[in-house]
Amino acid sequence: MGSTAALKELQRDLESKANDLSKLQKDIAKNHQVRKKYTIQLGENELVLRELDLLNEDANVYKLIGPVLVKQDLAEANANVRKRIDYISAELKRLDATLQDFEEKQNSKKEAIFKVQQRIQSLQAGKGKA
Structure with a gap:
């Protein structure tokens, strides 16, 4: 009878670890989605920055705020885009570190499941x- 109880306990442990692994895999997928969004935004902002660099200093620059185009100083627009690029780059680095942590946990869970x-x-x- 002892081995049956031990077997049931191991199966409960296996189920728990499998649920944890499933949650980790969902977190990894969510991380990939957010990374993709930020990567696209980074590309768009780098393109805007290249376009701004092509302009003369006296060029008119407009920023879309809601349904309205508002005139903006070229230097201010340049600074805003650079700040946005810095922010997005920092977020991507943070997401990369989080992803690495998730993947290490995932590998650890897979090993634990295999042992069980x-x-x-x-x-x-x-x-x-017997």
């Missing part, structure tokens, strides 16, 4: 022989 599966198999094999 091996213990279950050995218990079941032992029972089969």
Whole structure:
């Protein structure tokens, strides 16, 4: 009877670890989605910055605020775009670090699941022989 209880306990442990792994995989997928969004925004802002660099200092620059175009100083527009690029780059670095942490946890969970599966198999094999 002891091996049956141990087997049930191992199966509960396996289920718990599998749920944790599933949650980690969802977090990784969410991280990838957010990274993709920021990567697109970074590309757009770098394109805007290149366009602003092509302009003469006396060129008119407009910023879309809601449904209205508002005139903006070229230097101010340049500074705003550079700040946005810095912010997005910092967010991408943070997301990369978080992703690395998630992947390490995922690998650890996979190893733990594998070990529990091996213990279950050995218990079941032992029972089969008895």
